[in-house]
Amino acid sequence: MNLEHTRHSLSHLLAAAVLDLYPNAKPTLGPAIETGFYYDFEFSSPVGEEDLKTIEAKMRELLPTFKEFVGKEVSEQEAREYFKDNPYKQELMDGIVQDGSPITLYTAGSFTDLCRGGHAENLSTIDPESFTLSHISGAYWRGDEKNIMLTRIYGLAFETKENLQAHLTMIEEAKKRDHRKLGKDLGLFVFSDLIGPGLPVYAPKGTTVLRAIQGYSKELRDAMGYQEVHTPQMNKADLFKTSGHYEKYREDMFRVHSNYTEEEYYLKPMNCPQHTQVYASQTRSYRDLPVRIADFANLYRDEKPGELSGLTRLRAFSQDDGHCFCREDQIQEEFAKLLDSIRKAMETYGMNYWIRLSLRDEEKKDQYLGEDATWEKSQALMKNLLKEQGIPYKEALGEAAFYGPKMDLIAKDSLGREWQLSTIQLDFTMPERFNLEYVDEEGKRRTPIMIHSAIAGSAERFLGVLIEHHAGAFPLWLSPEHAWILPVSDKFNELAHNAAKALREASATALRVVVRDHSETLGKKIREGEQAKIPYLFIVGEKEEKEGTFAVRKRGKGDIGTMKIEAVAAFLHEEIKSRAS
């Protein structure tokens, strides 16, 4: 049995059920997708989630009638007549006719649809419990926001009832790990109505993790010879006009008004244009290159309200951004160095990934800056670099930045979901637009090449990804609190504070240790520690006082025995320093 065919067939069954219940609904399109299928309709009155049960029941009722799909090639006239009340089908037929393809109609049960085929042979034999309608949403006709919004009904469908159940369980698991929920539960960040949507407020714990992410990126940048700079949050429109961002992204930038001048200012949505001005601040010799600049500044983008979501899509965020200005003969080495750092980072974070080579869409050249020859050169260069390094990649047309091709790293989290994180981008365009120069061996003025890069991408978004990846249980080096010290009763509170001091003094690394000296039973304090996902709990009482030890509890492992304070300090230091996962 071909699952994709079954899913496609089920979308026909969905349409049949909908038409049975809502005779005025106009069916449009309904393909199979990764986890099931959907079908888009124009309804004359609103349909909501609560109607899904009825539609699903009708699907099961009609299922036995879907014994076979009978296909028939018909004339354009016949098809036009059949769908005379459905402008969507008419529009689809325009496309089919234009391509010179035959028009085929498929019938199953009493439902006939315009379709090119690819169905299950006999749908009536599938388990009626192996599919379900999952949710409803709006979707623009043909994916264009200028078009009418249709109602999309999504269904899940798998080979068996068990596989469907497994998928539903996975969704439940993902919900438990949702960074928006855990972020609040663990006291990492909140949103405030007074502050605004897409503008998270990081509590001390969230800020600690954010700084740990940025600190690691900084360390990797330092090792590559990048130097950190600091540039203004707002800049004249002229800067973005020169870079090309103004023309392309003006509507997505926050405008700032001065009370005294008419000049247009914008909050910066990215760092690259400012970095060109760091480069341009001096005359550069070929010997000075590469000039490597890093920046962790806050960025602002005026995202549409409906696009904002948790930490994954924000209006204020930062990037671990780097710009390398170099000669053409230095590209390969710089690129390789960046790729190494990025791969090292992903290994440290324990994330699997694949590489996407994001190229220009040759049919929409007007959406990109720069000459054809430049694009051909830079795209070929990138391909060669990946090939020489023996790194497998997938090409993606139309995913390039407007100024050049990108190599994007797509990471997979522990639930198999994909996130675009790191990126390396070759840019021959922006240095030209800003008239950047260096003097070569012969005293001639030449234009440097700019390599844009990000390691974790946005630290804030990466925080969200990490929360979900680890289900909130961060590795020690990222944990907002490394350990709690738990006195067995109030009598040992002073001992606990002294032990904390001793632990801090014995450790070569600054430890984030909290003494839990509130009046609760030990059992309760342990429970609180487990729920807060604290990596280590150190218990002290009479016995430990005599021996200068901690009774150690490790997250996920429970009681792992008694250890000297000095030994604990040593292994904490080692585990943090090595960024063990």
Added chain:
RNA sequence: GCCUCUUUAGCUUAGUGGUAAAGCAGCGGUUUCGUAAACCGCAGACGCCAGUUCGAUUCUGGCAAGAGGCUCCA
């Protein structure tokens, strides 16, 4: 921005055309405790603005925020 839906205390939830119940968290007290929830008490909420109504947390409309999608993502 668009479509559908949601909004009761810090969190999770109950409930009603006559202003609301609980658990956890918080605060006060008692207990001084050895590996995932001691006991008693106190305080705390109907997102905002209009409309309908004798009366609205409940019905209607608008706004805001959120969710699932669509579109977009330098």
